[in-house]
Amino acid sequence: MDENQWLADRFEEHRPHLRAVAYRMLGSLSEADDAVQDAWLRVSRAGAGEVENLGGWLTTIVARVCLNLLRSRSTRREESLDGYLPDPVITPERVRQPEDEALLADSVGLALLVVLDTLSPAERLAFVLHDMFGLPFEEIAPMIDRSPAAARQLASRARRRVKRVEITTPDSDLARQREVVDAFFRAARGGDFDALVAVLDPDVVLRSDFGGRRPAAPKVLRGPAAVAQQAFLGGALPATKLHPALVNGAAGVVITVRGLPYAVMGFTVAHGKIVEIDAIVDPERVGRIAASVLREE
Numbered sequence: 001m002d003e004n005q006w007l008a009d010r011f012e013e014h015r016p017h018l019r020a021v022a023y024r025m026l027g028s029l030s031e032a033d034d035a036v037q038d039a040w041l042r043v044s045r046a047g048a049g050e051v052e053n054l055g056g057w058l059t060t061i062v063a064r065v066c067l068n069l070l071r072s073r074s075t076r077r078e079e080s081l082d083g084y085l086p087d088p089v090i091t092p093e094r095v096r097q098p099e100d101e102a103l104l105a106d107s108v109g110l111a112l113l114v115v116l117d118t119l120s121p122a123e124r125l126a127f128v129l130h131d132m133f134g135l136p137f138e139e140i141a142p143m144i145d146r147s148p149a150a151a152r153q154l155a156s157r158a159r160r161r162v163k164r165v166e167i168t169t170p171d172s173d174l175a176r177q178r179e180v181v182d183a184f185f186r187a188a189r190g191g192d193f194d195a196l197v198a199v200l201d202p203d204v205v206l207r208s209d210f211g212g213r214r215p216a217a218p219k220v221l222r223g224p225a226a227v228a229q230q231a232f233l234g235g236a237l238p239a240t241k242l243h244p245a246l247v248n249g250a251a252g253v254v255i256t257v258r259g260l261p262y263a264v265m266g267f268t269v270a271h272g273k274i275v276e277i278d279a280i281v282d283p284e285r286v287g288r289i290a291a292s293v294l295r296e297e
Contacts, residue, residue, distance in 0.1 A: 014055055018036050018059065021062050021128070021129075024128045030087070030288070039058065059135065063129055063143055067144070085209035090290045109249070119158050122154050127154075127158035127162070136148075168268050177269040178244065180267070181274070197225070197228050201275045206277045207278050209282065240256070243293050245264075254290040260283065261284075261287035261294060263282075264289065264290055265279045
């Protein structure tokens with residue numbers, strides 16, 4: 001086996017880990033895949049040479065690619081990120097591939113990814129690489145042209161930001177989650193306001209990402225009454241079909257209208273109540289990120 005083939009094989013072994021790093025850094029599945037591919041092009045041109053810790057070296061390369069993308073995003077997409085929800089990992093129920101397991105390790109949900117989107121590129125890199133993947137600050141510091149002590153401060157600042165946001169831990173019983181989500185849609189479609197409110201937490205939050213469109217509906221709704229009213233409007237759409245799915249490992253649905261992709265809804269169910277709903281209502285994006293569910297139909 002020549003060196004190029006050896007390096008290609010080792011890179012493929014590390015690909016799930018590298019994709020997981022890129023996903024946490026970028027919150028976008030397509031950008032994560034692009035970052036990993038860009039990293040491979042750089043690795044294949046440079047060769048492994050005398051690299052002793054191949055996994056750490058590859059992680060560093062992917063992280064640098066992601067850092068450049070984040071810096072570009074902060075200047076290029078500042079306005080369009082308003083109301084933007086990161087890509088969830090969507091899989092058919094009871095079917096999860098090994099690459100999905102890597103992406104969803106450490107209970108990475110949309111709520112955490114939303115918080116990570118508020119960090120500066122350097123803060124996000126320091127936090128993700130140290131707190132999620134255990135890289136020492138001595139290795140992180142050169143990537144952001146800081147000292148190890150400064151990198152530690154960046155991670156600490158990011159950690160405080162994350163801790164200030166209450167990230168709800170969902171119920172562990174997936175079947176129970178599904179029961180609550182099914183009750184939500186039965187009530188919405190049946191026009192049963194009381195039953196709908198009964199499955200919503202008093203502090204329920206609905207976040208909606210409409211892509212490039214600017215509909216009249218607010219991007220964030222709070223409280224059972226407001227969320228229930230919006231659910232009734234959604235339940236009135238003609239020719240809709242609900243496709244049960246796992247959205248970042250929790251109960252959710254992919255919605256099609258007349259057979260075409262329409263929306264993805266992820267639910268956080270805690271103590272038998274819906275605490276958070278994240279809805280992506282962007283048909284083109286839904287068709288891409290929910291392809292694994294829609295192919296099964």
